[in-house]
Amino acid sequence: MSYPPDLIKRLQTHAYTIRRHSLIMTTRAASGHPSSSLSMAEIMAALYFHELRVDPRCPDWPERDRFVLSKGHGCPAQFAALAERGFFDRRELLTLRQLGSFLQGHPDLKTPGVEAATGSLGNGISIAVGMALAGKLDRRPWRVYTVIGDGECQEGMVWEAAMAAAHFRLDNLCALLDFNGLETDGPVREIMNPEPLDDKFRAFGWHVVEVDGHDLVQILDALAEARRTAGRPTMIIAHTVKGKGVSFMEHELDWHGKPASPEQLRQALAELDAWAAAAGLEPPPPLDGEA
Amino acid sequence: MDGPRLLLAKTESPPRAVATRDAYGDALAQLGAEDPDIVVLDADLAKSTKTIKFAERFPERFFEVGIAEQNLMGIAAGLALAGKKPFVSTFAVFGTGRAFEPLRNSIAYPALNVKICLSHAGVTVGEDGGSHQTVEDIALMRSLPNLTVVVPADAVETAQAVRAIHAHHGPVYLRMGRPSVPVIFDAEGYRFRLGRATVLREGRDVALMACGIMVSQALAAAERLAAEGIEALVLNVSTVKPLDEETVCAAAARTGAVVTCEEHSVIGGLGSAVAEVLGERRPTPMERVGIKDVFGESGTWKDLLKARGLTPDDIVSAARRVLRRKAD
Numbered sequence: 001m002s003y004p005p006d007l008i009k010r011l012q013t014h015a016y017t018i019r020r021h022s023l024i025m026t027t028r029a030a031s032g033h034p035s036s037s038l039s040m041a042e043i044m045a046a047l048y049f050h051e052l053r054v055d056p057r058c059p060d061w062p063e064r065d066r067f068v069l070s071k072g073h074g075c076p077a078q079f080a081a082l083a084e085r086g087f088f089d090r091r092e093l094l095t096l097r098q099l100g101s102f103l104q105g106h107p108d109l110k111t112p113g114v115e116a117a118t119g120s121l122g123n124g125i126s127i128a129v130g131m132a133l134a135g136k137l138d139r140r141p142w143r144v145y146t147v148i149g150d151g152e153c154q155e156g157m158v159w160e161a162a163m164a165a166a167h168f169r170l171d172n173l174c175a176l177l178d179f180n181g182l183e184t185d186g187p188v189r190e191i192m193n194p195e196p197l198d199d200k201f202r203a204f205g206w207h208v209v210e211v212d213g214h215d216l217v218q219i220l221d222a223l224a225e226a227r228r229t230a231g232r233p234t235m236i237i238a239h240t241v242k243g244k245g246v247s248f249m250e251h252e253l254d255w256h257g258k259p260a261s262p263e264q265l266r267q268a269l270a271e272l273d274a275w276a277a278a279a280g281l282e283p284p285p286p287l288d289g290e291a
Numbered sequence: 292m293d294g295p296r297l298l299l300a301k302t303e304s305p306p307r308a309v310a311t312r313d314a315y316g317d318a319l320a321q322l323g324a325e326d327p328d329i330v331v332l333d334a335d336l337a338k339s340t341k342t343i344k345f346a347e348r349f350p351e352r353f354f355e356v357g358i359a360e361q362n363l364m365g366i367a368a369g370l371a372l373a374g375k376k377p378f379v380s381t382f383a384v385f386g387t388g389r390a391f392e393p394l395r396n397s398i399a400y401p402a403l404n405v406k407i408c409l410s411h412a413g414v415t416v417g418e419d420g421g422s423h424q425t426v427e428d429i430a431l432m433r434s435l436p437n438l439t440v441v442v443p444a445d446a447v448e449t450a451q452a453v454r455a456i457h458a459h460h461g462p463v464y465l466r467m468g469r470p471s472v473p474v475i476f477d478a479e480g481y482r483f484r485l486g487r488a489t490v491l492r493e494g495r496d497v498a499l500m501a502c503g504i505m506v507s508q509a510l511a512a513a514e515r516l517a518a519e520g521i522e523a524l525v526l527n528v529s530t531v532k533p534l535d536e537e538t539v540c541a542a543a544a545r546t547g548a549v550v551t552c553e554e555h556s557v558i559g560g561l562g563s564a565v566a567e568v569l570g571e572r573r574p575t576p577m578e579r580v581g582i583k584d585v586f587g588e589s590g591t592w593k594d595l596l597k598a599r600g601l602t603p604d605d606i607v608s609a610a611r612r613v614l615r616r617k618a619d
Contacts, residue, residue, distance in 0.1 A: 109401045117401040130369020160362035
C-alpha cells in the first residue's frame with residue numbers, strides 16, 4: 001500500500017527519537033536494555049503514532065486499543081514512545097529505574113499508558129489473550145497488540161497463549177515478534193533454537209506475516225493486513241537488528257542488559273544524528289541529560 | 292458471649308457433610324446471575340472444582356483454557372485489566388505451584404481483582420497421592436504481597452466467603468478441599484467476615500486456633516478436653532492473611548496457651564502466622580498441629596488425617612503438652 005511520504009518520514013523521526021531517548025535513559029539509569037529497545041523502535045513508532053487508537057489525555061478510555069509489551073525489558077522504547085505521544089512529560093524519562101519513579105525497570109501499571117505488568121517473559125502475550133477475550137465477550141471493536149521476543153518463544157507459556165488465541169479465534173489480537181536473533185547468553189539459534197517460528201505459529205492457527213522490522217511501510221502494511229484478517233490472530237514476524245542504528249551495538253551480544261557509557265553515548269548519538277540528517281529527518285526534541 | 296450457633300454435635304448426629312468445592316460451585320453460579328462482570332476460568336478440571344455449575348448456567352462467561360495453568364493466570368489477568376471479575380479454578384497444587392510465577396507477577400504484583408479459588412488442597416485429596424496434595428500452598432500464597440488468603444471451615448462458610456471475596460476488590464486465594472466434610476455452621480446464624488477470626492467456643496485454659504477442615508477437628512478436640520475438665524477456646528481463623536491479630540492476641544492472653552491446627556505444613560501456614568504475631572506481640576507457649584515437613588501419600592483421606600497427625604486426638608495431645616509448659 002502507498003502512504004503519504006510525510007507519514008513515513010514522521011514515523012521515521014519518531015523511531016529516531018525513540019532510539020535517542022532509549023540510549024540516553026539507559027545511560028542515565030546506568031542499567032537497562034538499550035539494544036533490545038533499538039531493535040523495536042520502528043515497531044513502537046508504527047504502533048503509537050499510527051496504529052493504536054489511544055488518547056493520552058484519557059489513558060483509561062474504555063474504547064482504546066490495548067498494547068502489552070511482552071518482551072518487557074525493551075520498555076525504554078515503549079516509555080519513550082509514551083512520552084512523545086503525550087502520556088507524560090518527556091523529562092520523566094530521565095528518572096528511569098530510580099527509586100520512586102513511575103518508570104520501573106520493567107513495565108508496571110504505575111506508568112500512564114502502560115496496560116499490564118510484564119517483564120517475566122511469556123506473561124505478556126498471555127495477558128494480551130485475556131484482554132482480547134474480554135473485547136470479544138463484550139463485542140467491542142477495540143484491538144489488542146503485543147510485542148514478544150524471539151528468545152521469549154523459548155518459554156512454554158508463549159505456546160499456551162498461542163494455542164488459546166487461535167482456539168478462541170481472537171482476530172482482535174495482533175502480536176509482533178521482534179526477531180533480533182540474540183538473547184542474554186548468546187545467539188537464540190545456538191541457545192535453544194525456536195525456529196521455524198513462522199511455521200510454528202501457522203501450525204498453532206495464526207495468520208503469519210513476515211516483514212523487515214525496520215521498514216515502516218512493511219510494518220504498516222502488515223498491521224493493516226492483521227486488521228483485515230478474520231477468525232484468527234495475526235503474528236507479524238519482524239526481522240530486526242539488535243542494537244539497530246549504533247554501529248558498535250548492532251548484532252553484538254554484549255549489549256543485552258548493558259547501557260552505553262557516557263563516552264559511548266556521545267558516539268552513539270552522533271551516529272544516529274548523522275544518519276537522521278542524511279535521511280532528511282527533523283531534529284528530535286531534546287532530552288536533558290544528554291552526554 | 293454470643294457465638295455463632297454450631298450444628299456440629301449439637302443438632303444433627305451425625306452432622307451433614309458437604310465438600311467446600313461443592314459450596315463454591317453453587318455460590319459462584321448464584322453470584323453469576325447477580326453480576327454480569329463475573330467470568331470463570333478453569334484448566335480442564337471444571338467437573339472437579341465444580342465451576343461446571345457456573346459453566347452450565349453461563350456458558351458465554353466460562354472459559355476453559357485446557358491443561359495450561361500458567362496461561363490460566365495470564366488470561367485471568369488480562370480479563371481483569373479489561374474490567375472483568377475473573378474467578379479461576381484448578382487444583383491447588385497446580386494453581387499455586389505450576390502457575391506461581393504468573394500468579395505472582397501478573398496478578399499479585401499489580402494487585403489485580405482476580406479470585407484464585409483452588410480445590411483439592413491438603414492431604415485430604417486422598418488416593419491421588421503426594422504429587423497432588425499441597426502441603427505448601429498457604430505458605431506460598433501468604434508470602435505474596437497484596438494477596439488475601441482465605442481457608443473456609445465448611446460449606447456454609449465457603450458460600451459466604453465467595454460473596455465476601457467478590458465484594459472485596461483485589462486478589463484473593465480461596466483454599467478448598469475435595470472430600471465432604473462436616474457442616475459446622477448454621478447458615479442463618481453464622482456470618483463470615485473477611486479478615487476476622489471468630490470465637491466458636493469460649494474457654495480459659497487453652498486456645499485452639501484452626502482453619503479449614505481442622506476447625507471441626509478442633510471442636511471435637513475441645514469436647515474431649517472438656518471431659519477432662521479442660522476448657523478450650525476454639526478460634527476459627529478462616530482469613531489466614533491478613534491475620535486478625537487482635538483476636539489472636541486476645542485469645543492468647545485469655546488462655547495463656549495456644550495450639551494451631553491446619554491441614555498444611557507447619558512451615559509457613561497458619562501456625563507460622565500465629566507464631567509470628569505472638570512472638571512479637573504476646574509471647575505465649577504454643578504447639579503447632581499440622582504436617583511435619585513431609586509430603587503426602589496415597590490413602591483414604593481419613594487414614595491420611597491419622598497418618599499425618601491431624602485428628603482430634605492429636606490436637607488433644609498437643610493441648611496437654613502446651614498446658615504442661617504453661618504450668619512451668
